[in-house]
Amino acid sequence: MSDLDLRKLRYFLVVAEELNYGRAADRLHIAQPVLSRQIAALEGELGATLFERSSRGTRLTETGVALVADARVLLAGAAALQRRARTAGRQGPHVTIGFMPGLIITAVVRDLVERFPGLTVDVQRTGWDTQVDLLLDGTIDASFVRLPVPRRGLRVSEIAREQRVVVLPVGHALLECADITLADLTAELLLQDPEAVPEWRDAVLEVRPHALSLERIGLPSFDSVEEKLEYVAAGRGIVILPASTAAFYTRGDIAIRPISDLAPGTIGLAVPADRSTPVLTALEEIAQRLSASVVSESADTRSA
Template sequence: MDLDLRKVRYFVAVADLLHFGRAAEELHIAQPVLSRQIRSLEQDIGLELLARNRRSVALTAAGRQFLDDARGLLSSAQAARHRMYRAAGGETHLTVGFGWGMTVAAITAEFAARRPGVTVDIRQLAARTEAEAVLRGAVEVAFVRAPVPREGIVLTPLGSEDLVAALPAGHRLAGAAALTGADLDGEPLLRRAGSAPAVVRGAASLVRAAWGAGPVEEELELVARGGGLTLLPQSAAAFYTRPGVRYVPLLGLPPQEICLARAAGDRSELTSAFVRVAEGVGWVGCPRPLAPA
């Protein structure tokens, strides 16, 4: 089945608004033309995607499924076009993404020194959106904290960071030089997905919590008010210093790996050059950098 991406884009507009008239206005085309294009797409696929009558438009079961896939198709096409134009245009621009609490100046400065003719833009990305930003071409490379979705992504390890426990300043453990997972058994641990604190039972619970993501500032506000504990990588803890919170190193837990993510289909020499520089510099916020590959 050959899909016309223009028709796919029209379908997404209608599916988002569930109104042919408003979708046609947004797309700057006539409503009858839009209706014919959607009907043509349904004929191409062989399934009805939208159930419509004179009063309403609704997605069918097939339409709901296709909407998710359609967004991915359009993002992939946009990313492919972006990489193609970069390759054709002499590659003088690179966009680098990074996650929460990261400081990437050492690597980007070294790259700028080696490639003075290249403009490097730095973009902070929302937690756990870094890989998706790479796949849709919003950034060429992104610094990420593992684990991340690996489909369509190539990860280059740069280093690892130990974790620290963020405790209320008045907590009984806040003055400790270091803690282990056993020390935190029975403590209320905040979940970075926004749910209520859960009581920690063993190191496995701590590790799962450490790989979460979300609004760190809000979480630390809860910690400062005595609402529970949380875990952060060392560099993030240094970034998010604030009154009412004490950070204590955690011993005996696996460190969190820092990687550089790029699209598997990106064959850009400029992207490869940035990866090589990042490998050579290593993760500066990491107390035990990994050896360059």
């Protein structure tokens, strides 16, 4: 029990609430096989079966039912402990703000500090898989996130929208097209979680229903944008990114193009739903007022 993984407990709670691995995976923005492995690993750590799966669906075992209440208490206590530990010994008020790659929060932080003299603000870069987890476990106090994210336990305000682009290897045939649409990209392998681009996922399911499961077998688990772009440059697949993120990672062996029928992505500010402080309230107001400054200038998406 001393090595119990809190992330697995969070995954367990979502499955317990949904009683459906597919819906739970959608909420968590992870692949269903990954979720199944994490639950199996948790059951191995505990030495107990938590769910029973049959043709009639998924249900909690007696052990699983008992674990639900304990897990909620444990996760809430861990979050409170981390918040106390991070602020212990600090002189004056302190807040840690997360942000996704490509976002610039300098102006927001500057305005917040001017409003609260003596406030210490730390910033932390997050990733697709961690932007919510770090909030829920108390590592950060607020975060600029890229939607969609699971909103349970969070207060999320939408602050800006941003064009999304496809990143292709130099020399790709689609670079000759005047316009690139989602339909043009359904034959490509997406080197990221399809849940991050549900419009692409739905377009692929219409024309290649089995592609999302069969073609992704053996696909590496990527921890960073840089890793994905290495595979793009090698011709192994594509990624669809916010324009500011793609511009940040511009390199000579890839090309950035807009997707003509893909709606802009949404940027939000997320804070734990159970936390309301003058600093967080001010942060939410400042983020709305300075929303344009959060999205950096993107690269010319018509250039190779």
